[in-house]
Amino acid sequence: MYSETVMDHFKNPRNVGEIENPDGVGEVGNPVCGDIMKIFLKIENNVVVDAKFLTFGCGAAIASSSMATELVRGKTLEEAWQLSNKAVAEALDGLPPIKMHCSVLAEEGIHKAINDYRVKHGMEPWKETSTHAHDHGDHDHGEDLTCGH
Amino acid sequence: MGEKRIIYMDHSATTYVRKEVVTAMIPYFTEHFGNPSSIYGIARESKRAVDAARAQVAKALGADPEEIYFTSGGSESDNWALKGVAYANRKRGNHIITTQIEHHAVLHTCQFLEKGGFDVTYLPVDKYGLVDPAALEAAITDKTILVSIMYANNEIGTIEPIAELGAIARARKVYFHTDAVQAIGNVPIDVKAQNIDMLSLSAHKFYGPKGVGALYIRKGVRIENLIHGGGQERKRRAGTENLAGIVGMGKAIELATADIAGHNEKIRAMRDRLIKTVLVEIPHTRLNGHPEKRLPGNFNVSFEFIEGESMLLWLDDEGICASTGSACTSGSLEPSHVLLATGVPVEVSHGSLRLTLGDANTEQDVDTVLAVLPKVVSRLRAMSPLYQKESAGKPGGSHV
Numbered sequence: 001m002y003s004e005t006v007m008d009h010f011k012n013p014r015n016v017g018e019i020e021n022p023d024g025v026g027e028v029g030n031p032v033c034g035d036i037m038k039i040f041l042k043i044e045n046n047v048v049v050d051a052k053f054l055t056f057g058c059g060a061a062i063a064s065s066s067m068a069t070e071l072v073r074g075k076t077l078e079e080a081w082q083l084s085n086k087a088v089a090e091a092l093d094g095l096p097p098i099k100m101h102c103s104v105l106a107e108e109g110i111h112k113a114i115n116d117y118r119v120k121h122g123m124e125p126w127k128e129t130s131t132h133a134h135d136h137g138d139h140d141h142g143e144d145l146t147c148g149h
Numbered sequence: 150m151g152e153k154r155i156i157y158m159d160h161s162a163t164t165y166v167r168k169e170v171v172t173a174m175i176p177y178f179t180e181h182f183g184n185p186s187s188i189y190g191i192a193r194e195s196k197r198a199v200d201a202a203r204a205q206v207a208k209a210l211g212a213d214p215e216e217i218y219f220t221s222g223g224s225e226s227d228n229w230a231l232k233g234v235a236y237a238n239r240k241r242g243n244h245i246i247t248t249q250i251e252h253h254a255v256l257h258t259c260q261f262l263e264k265g266g267f268d269v270t271y272l273p274v275d276k277y278g279l280v281d282p283a284a285l286e287a288a289i290t291d292k293t294i295l296v297s298i299m300y301a302n303n304e305i306g307t308i309e310p311i312a313e314l315g316a317i318a319r320a321r322k323v324y325f326h327t328d329a330v331q332a333i334g335n336v337p338i339d340v341k342a343q344n345i346d347m348l349s350l351s352a353h354k355f356y357g358p359k360g361v362g363a364l365y366i367r368k369g370v371r372i373e374n375l376i377h378g379g380g381q382e383r384k385r386r387a388g389t390e391n392l393a394g395i396v397g398m399g400k401a402i403e404l405a406t407a408d409i410a411g412h413n414e415k416i417r418a419m420r421d422r423l424i425k426t427v428l429v430e431i432p433h434t435r436l437n438g439h440p441e442k443r444l445p446g447n448f449n450v451s452f453e454f455i456e457g458e459s460m461l462l463w464l465d466d467e468g469i470c471a472s473t474g475s476a477c478t479s480g481s482l483e484p485s486h487v488l489l490a491t492g493v494p495v496e497v498s499h500g501s502l503r504l505t506l507g508d509a510n511t512e513q514d515v516d517t518v519l520a521v522l523p524k525v526v527s528r529l530r531a532m533s534p535l536y537q538k539e540s541a542g543k544p545g546g547s548h549v
Binding site: 056 | 454455456457458459462463466484495496499531532533534535536
């Protein structure tokens with residue numbers, strides 16, 4: 001059901017753990033839905049120099065966290081913000097349709113961590129421009145604690 | 150991965166077919182392939198074999214052979230019992246009683262009947278998954294025509310007080326159906342003594358082939374047909390008989406019910422060692438289902454702070470076949486309705502693991518699972534933000 005890349009990132013997840021004194025933290029999802037992602041960013045001169053995660057969730061959620069943290073490392077904040085859930089899923093050689101929301105969660109986690117950094121530094125949080133928050137079936141990971149069921 | 154032994158602990162999903170059963174079936178594919186409805190010699194042998202299997206199934210249930218009807222499996226039997234009784238007794242009433250923890254073959258059939266104007270009461274269960282007989286008594290009205298309560302639950306293994314529930318329905322002149330798909334071979338069944346009017350079973354849960362099952366219908370029960378067509382099964386269930394499957398089911402049920410107590414003893418001992426060790430060695434775990442009134446092979450446990458699918462993937466990597474009530478494997482993103490009905494918090498239901506032991510298992514299998522499982526749980530907890538919070542909340546609580 002999962003691609004080899006998903007299984008690789010599930011079994012050998014990159015960047016697991018917390019960053020001490022992180023510059024930005026983003027936690028998304030909720031336990032009721034069965035997945036929570038917490039993204040930690042270390043930011044120097046507007047560049048993501050380190051990214052780590054803790055995830056409660058299925059194989060796709062763990063692999064998406066691993067891939068998303070890999071993809072944003074070394075990127076400027078503007079570049080990291082551009083990381084889409086599609087890019088995460090593509091880098092994983094695809095996710096089953098019912099698991100696409102896991103990649104959305106990864107994108108949202110990165111966004112939340114970046115905005116956490118921006119707000120802490122007196123900047124306006126960037127606004128979500130994409131509409132995919134609602135294109136992942138009936139599984140809404142926004143503020144809705146019912147998972148959209 | 151090499152030639153690693155596959156440890157199959159998902160016997161409630163399906164079983165392998167016993168060699169003796171396969172051997173019994175083979176001639177009915179090749180030599181004795183005649184249609185039991187035909188008149189010539191080879192067909193008469195087919196007819197004889199179907200009758201013999203009917204007698205084997207009847208004997209295992211304490212029923213008469215004329216009360217056994219072959220079907221395609223548990224889902225068809227459940228559909229037939231519910232829809233058949235509902236439509237044949239509509240003039241008497243439109244109320245059906247079932248439980249919140251039934252298999253979807255019953256629950257979704259009830260939802261279908263609701264669309265057709267029937268009222269369905271879904272009885273709750275206690276934290277062990279037991280139905281309260283007093284609640285059944287109280288739910289029966291003068292409109293009630295059918296009660297359907299499973300014999301044993303497929304997820305948590307809880308065995309319901311069927312004889313008592315059946316007696317209540319009988320006293321109130323309401324038909325009583327039980328889905329006994331998980332119970333055959335694990336629990337002694339006597340449909341007469343236990344006041345059962347209809348009973349569903351499926352061969353692939355007791356080392357028989359897939360695609361064949363039966364519905365016991367007590368003589369005198371008013372029931373419509375579900376499958377319309379030819380005159381097979383005494384004009385109650387159309388369709389050319391699944392001859393080899395029926396022969397296999399007859400043999401399988403004979404073997405499965407020959408020594409229920411002895412068979413259970415061996416499996417229960419392995420299962421109990423598994424339960425005891427896991428609950429002691431892995432913190433933040435809870436047993437789902439009843440401590441004693443449960444199927445001998447069933448172990449259902451929730452590990453807090455982790456999700457079931459990721460557990461299954463790691464176990465699969467070690468050659469261990471198991472299942473979970475987590476939403477993430479169901480294809481529906483809904484966690485187990487059974488665990489939720491027993492009051493397991495929704496977030497904890499995601500971390501449930503079901504291991505169902507059977508004839509394929511050995512003590513070494515239990516050793517392997519006990520060696521692998523704690524590692525899988527701690528690996529996943531180490532990357533769980535929920536577990537980090539739990540640890541942070543405790544003095545000196547960094548247990549990775």
